[in-house]
Amino acid sequence: MIELYPTKCNLCGGVVVYISNSKIYGKEYGSGKCYYCTECGAYVGTHKPRPKEALGILGNAEMREMKMRCHDMFDKKWKNEQTSKKRHSARKKAYRELANNLNIPIEECHFGYFDMIMLNKAYEILKAENA
Ligand SMILES: [Zn+2]
Structure with a gap:
C-alpha cells in the first residue's frame, strides 16, 4: 500500500516535507498542498477534502510524463460513453481489466x-490494446 503521509522519498530516500504547492506551481491549486522531496524535488499532490492525505507516491518529471501518456490512452476507454452512468461503469471495467x-x-x-x-507495464498494455 502507499504511504498516505510520506516522510521519506520513495525515489531517493530523501526527507519529504509537507508544503504549499505554490512552491511548485507558482500559486496554490486543488488542495493547495503537496508532499515534496527536499533532495530530488519529486512531489505528490493531496486530496482536496483531506489535504493531509497523499494522492499517491512521489513522482519525478519522467513519471509524470508517463502517467499522462497512460491516462490519455486509458481515458479513451471510458470517456466517450454517452451517459455518466455508462462512463462510470466503463471506467470501472477499464480499471478492472488493467488490474x-x-x-x-x-x-x-x-x-x-x-x-x-x-x-x-501499464503503458505497454494500453498501447497494445490501442494498436
Ligand atoms: Zn527524492
Missing part, C-alpha cells in the same frame, strides 16, 4: 500509485 492485466488488486490500480516499472 487483471497487471496482476494486481483493483484497489491498487491507480496511476498515481505506480512506480516507473508499473507505469511502463
Whole structure:
C-alpha cells in the first residue's frame, strides 16, 4: 500500500516535507498542498477534502510524463460513453481489466500509485490494446 503521509522519498530516500504547492506551481491549486522531496524535488499532490492525505507516491518529471501518456490512452476507454452512468461503469471495467492485466488488486490500480516499472507495464498494455 502507499504511504498516505510520506516522510521519506520513495525515489531517493530523501526527507519529504509537507508544503504549499505554490512552491511548485507558482500559486496554490486543488488542495493547495503537496508532499515534496527536499533532495530530488519529486512531489505528490493531496486530496482536496483531506489535504493531509497523499494522492499517491512521489513522482519525478519522467513519471509524470508517463502517467499522462497512460491516462490519455486509458481515458479513451471510458470517456466517450454517452451517459455518466455508462462512463462510470466503463471506467470501472477499464480499471478492472488493467488490474487483471497487471496482476494486481483493483484497489491498487491507480496511476498515481505506480512506480516507473508499473507505469511502463501499464503503458505497454494500453498501447497494445490501442494498436
Ligand atoms: Zn527524492
